[in-house]
Amino acid sequence: MATAFPDFWRLSPSIYRLEASKCKKCGKIMFPTRKICIECGSTDLEKVEVARKGKIVTYTISYIMPRGAETPAIYAVVEMEDGARLTGYLTECDPKEVKVDMPVEIVFRRISEEEGRVEYGYKFRPIR
Amino acid sequence: MTFFLPSHVIPVIKLSDGPKAGIVGYGVYIPWCRIKLSDIAEAWKLPMKPPGEKTVPYYDEDAVTMAVEAALNAIKHAKIDGSELGAVYVGTTSSPYLEKQVSTIIAEVVGASASAQRIDFTGSARASTAALIACVNAIRSGEVNYGLVIGTDVLVPPPGDREGMEFTMSAGAAALVLGKDSIIAEIEGFATYSTDFTERWKNVEDQVPRVSLSRFSREFGYIMHVEKACKSLYEKLNLKPSDFKYAVFTEPPDPRGYLMRLAPKIGLTPAHIMAGMMPIAQFIGDCGCASVLIALAAVLDMAKPRERILMASYGSGCSDAFSIKVTDAIEAKRQKIVNTYINKKTYIDYPTYLRFLKLYQMMYGMR
Numbered sequence: 001m002a003t004a005f006p007d008f009w010r011l012s013p014s015i016y017r018l019e020a021s022k023c024k025k026c027g028k029i030m031f032p033t034r035k036i037c038i039e040c041g042s043t044d045l046e047k048v049e050v051a052r053k054g055k056i057v058t059y060t061i062s063y064i065m066p067r068g069a070e071t072p073a074i075y076a077v078v079e080m081e082d083g084a085r086l087t088g089y090l091t092e093c094d095p096k097e098v099k100v101d102m103p104v105e106i107v108f109r110r111i112s113e114e115e116g117r118v119e120y121g122y123k124f125r126p127i128r
Numbered sequence: 129m130t131f132f133l134p135s136h137v138i139p140v141i142k143l144s145d146g147p148k149a150g151i152v153g154y155g156v157y158i159p160w161c162r163i164k165l166s167d168i169a170e171a172w173k174l175p176m177k178p179p180g181e182k183t184v185p186y187y188d189e190d191a192v193t194m195a196v197e198a199a200l201n202a203i204k205h206a207k208i209d210g211s212e213l214g215a216v217y218v219g220t221t222s223s224p225y226l227e228k229q230v231s232t233i234i235a236e237v238v239g240a241s242a243s244a245q246r247i248d249f250t251g252s253a254r255a256s257t258a259a260l261i262a263c264v265n266a267i268r269s270g271e272v273n274y275g276l277v278i279g280t281d282v283l284v285p286p287p288g289d290r291e292g293m294e295f296t297m298s299a300g301a302a303a304l305v306l307g308k309d310s311i312i313a314e315i316e317g318f319a320t321y322s323t324d325f326t327e328r329w330k331n332v333e334d335q336v337p338r339v340s341l342s343r344f345s346r347e348f349g350y351i352m353h354v355e356k357a358c359k360s361l362y363e364k365l366n367l368k369p370s371d372f373k374y375a376v377f378t379e380p381p382d383p384r385g386y387l388m389r390l391a392p393k394i395g396l397t398p399a400h401i402m403a404g405m406m407p408i409a410q411f412i413g414d415c416g417c418a419s420v421l422i423a424l425a426a427v428l429d430m431a432k433p434r435e436r437i438l439m440a441s442y443g444s445g446c447s448d449a450f451s452i453k454v455t456d457a458i459e460a461k462r463q464k465i466v467n468t469y470i471n472k473k474t475y476i477d478y479p480t481y482l483r484f485l486k487l488y489q490m491m492y493g494m495r
Contacts, residue, residue, distance in 0.1 A: 016237045108196040109188040
């Protein structure tokens with residue numbers, strides 16, 4: 001489940017600080033950062049931070065997870081307030097209460113642990 | 129020729145004479161999960177029904193994740209950008225690593241630059257105030273403009289222990305952004321008193337701390353050390369107990385018993401202490417390094433301009449006392465963060481509590 005460390009380290013600005021690319025031409029926000037806009041093909045991109053609040057677009061519930069992970073796990077696609085789309089786990093959420101369009105916010109949590117190396121990252125928490 | 133100074137002569141260094149350092153913003157994080165203390169007593173069939181509750185970190189929370197949320201709250205409150213921080217000092221006794229700094233993780237998340245000083249302070253519940261002293265010194269020396277000081281801890285008590293640790297040890301985090309300008313509370317000065325006193329300790333292989341709680345450790349540990357640190361602060365800054373409106377401390381194992389005995393020794397009344405310490409004692413519990421800073425945040429939430437706060441930490445034979453004076457700028461930055469977090473809660477039962485603190489491992493079948 002854990003990411004290889006070199007990959008994780010290179011992606012850490014996105015994983016830790018939610019760094020994304022915004023196209024200066026068409027305004028599309030892409031997460032994680034990219035070099036070419038997926039909408040218009042422009043290479044004129046700037047770095048922005050993704051908004052911290054959004055709504056669930058779709059989700060799935062997994063009742064069998066790898067060792068050490070919390071079950072059941074809810075994995076969701078979330079559209080943030082600025083239009084960026086992120087995928088990630090939900091936390092502090094009962095599978096019974098999750099629904100499409102539920103407002104969530106980004107929090108920093110433990111994602112996994114392998115060989116004692118803890119991997120941190122973002123998760124979504126229902127706004128209460 | 130050797131000169132012996134009488135032991136009561138303390139060199140007078142007044143911080144108020146030099147450049148100022150103070151709190152620009154503060155934030156806390158208190159986990160949403162709570163367990164009622166009566167549920168713990170019931171699980172062990174104890175013949176008592178203690179009032180109150182304590183916080184429990186969620187399954188995927190630890191000292192680092194809580195510190196991040198507190199730090200982000202503090203930076204937002206201070207109205208600065210993470211890249212302006214010159215120091216990220218973290219005090220914790222429950223880092224997930226023995227070797228590897230957690231301040232680097234927190235600094236990356238809040239966006240501090242790679243050249244900012246990132247230091248972990250550890251060893252006792254006083255580590256967060258040791259970090260605070262270091263940061264005040266760094267700011268006063270002109271080395272950094274803004275510094276972030278964090279106290280964070282997840283204290284894991286041994287299940288069913290008879291010292292009552294299970295009724296107090298909890299989790300939480302608090303963060304302060306320190307700076308020179310637009311400060312909401314000035315740190316006027318500090319004093320330390322420490323001896324080699326062993327009362328709560330954890331060996332390398334231990335998952336839970338060990339304690340020796342006796343009348344001796346109460347009188348000569350917590351109470352004596354905090355008393356001496358506070359008295360040396362009074363002397364250093366030429367202050368009287370009546371100059372202080374509030375007093376906050378690291379939560380002792382039995383808050384009411386300890387603090388009521390401590391208060392008259394440092395010239396305070398229960399009213400000074402109750403305002404800041406009651407939310408901690410009733411709703412949060414002892415969250416180690418974080419507890420004194422959360423109590424300070426609770427007082428800053430309600431303090432008025434020009435009121436003075438006495439803050440004293442204690443951890444395994446070390447105590448730091450601070451005099452903090454609230455400035456007029458606090459009214460513009462008024463927040464009620466501690467109450468907001470205290471009111472957000474979900475109660476969990478005892479088996480869930482054990483699972484969240486990873487005190488038992490799930491068995492997996494072969495699949």
